[in-house]
Amino acid sequence: MKILHLLFACLLVISCSQKQKHPYSFYYWKTHLxxxxxxKKALAKANQPFLYTRFFDVDKVNGKFEPVAVITQDKSFKTEKKIVPTVFITNRxxxxxxxEEIPFLAEKINDLIKKKxxxxxxxxNQEIQIDCDxxxxxxxxxxxxxxxxxxISQKEITCTLRLHQVKDKNLTGIPPVEKVYLMCYSTSSPLENSDKNSILDLNIMKSYLSKLEEYPVKKIEVALPIYSWGIVTNHLGKHKLINALSAKDLDNPDFKKISDNEIEILKDGFYFGNFLNKGFKIKVEEISQEQLNSATEFLDKKISTYNIIYYQLDGKFVEGRKF
Known part of the structure; x- marks a missing residue:
């Protein structure tokens, strides 16, 4: 009997320690496909049959709706995955x-998706995803x-969901869709002086999602970050971003290491396509596998089942990662 109890306890520990596996795919957010x-290899390994592809942005310019950065395609862009057209619309x-402009906007967006x-x-796929803050x-x-x-489209319409829209759902309301994509990134502004990781700070995420299980939408999928960037700070304390920088990019004899992810420039010059002066500092923010694991461990307690969409599919961000 004691042996049976011991065996049961061991099985319980093993089952609790096993990490839940989630089907995954990617966002594709480049203008030229x-x-x-x-x-190609990373996408082929993804075990979800979709690729969430940004078709264009929509902004209001001089009182008129304008499509921005509409996609073009290269012949190398071939995949067996079904494309989910995704459109970013500015809140303004x-x-x-x-x-009367609302159905007009919907019709024009649907027409441009069909044209592309x-x-x-x-x-x-029979889905259109809208991204709007x-x-x-x-x-x-x-x-x-x-x-x-x-x-107008006769398709399933889904939308993204930001952390503040979960936390403040009584103010921001619940979108009239059956499925949302929870964006677990951009937890703070990278252009503020902060020691936090602005891409994903787990404490901020957990605070905003403390009552996620109460969010009244049928299905919640999860978007997680795998991107990185460098935050450049000049002599006046002003910041700018350089996309896709990683800590290994900071290995340069013209840089003085401040920490593992921050350097000071020792001489004026062109770095990463930008002219940067001596004394400027660069801080790299990137996301480790441990951070992603901690995020999913928290989300597993809030959502019973979900797929993961990693942002974004780019050789620099997917190389060497184990999804």
Whole structure:
């Protein structure tokens, strides 16, 4: 009997310690659709049948809606995955929007998605994902837009969900969709003086998502970051970003190491495509596998099942990672 109890206890410990595996795929967020060999291999290994591909952005310029950075395609962009068209819309596009402009916007977005799908012979899924950092002041018009887009496109409409929209759901409202994609990144601004990792600070994420299990949407998927960048600080304390920098990029005889992820420039020159002066500092922010594991361990307690979409599919971000 004691042996049976011991065996049961061992099995319980093993089952509790096993990390839950989640099907995963990627966001693709480049304007020119092209794959290198590293990206092709990473995508082929992904065990979810979709690739979430940004088609274009929408902004309001001089009172008119404008598509921005519309995709073009290279012949190397071939995949068996189904493409999920994803469109980013600025929140200001919905500020003071007229009621009659909402179906107009939905129709134009749907038309451009269809045109790009046809132009590049893309195999798309029956889903359109909208990415917008809506606020309490724009929620009603944004939610109406989602309804109109569903009616016009006759497709499933999904949307992204930011951390503050979970925490402040009574103010920002619940979008009229059955599935949302929770963006577990951009936990703070990289342009502020802070010792936090602005891409993903686990304490901030946990604070904002403390009541995630109460969020009243049928299905929640999770977007996790694998990208990195460098934050350049000049003599006046002003900041700028250089995308896709990693700690190993800081190994340079013209740099003085301040810490493992921060350096000071010793001589004026061109670095990473930018002219930077002596005395400027560069701090790299990137996401380790341990951080991703800690994030999913927390989310596993809040959501019973979910898929992961990593942001984003880029050779520099996927090389060497074990998903």
């Amino acid at each position: 092209t794959f290198n060999d590293i990206e 596009s919905f500020i003071n929007i007229q009621k 799908t046809t132009d590049y012979n893309l195999k798309v 809506w606020t309490a002041g724009t929620k009603d018009d944004y939610f109406e837009f989602l309804k109109q887009l569903k009616k």
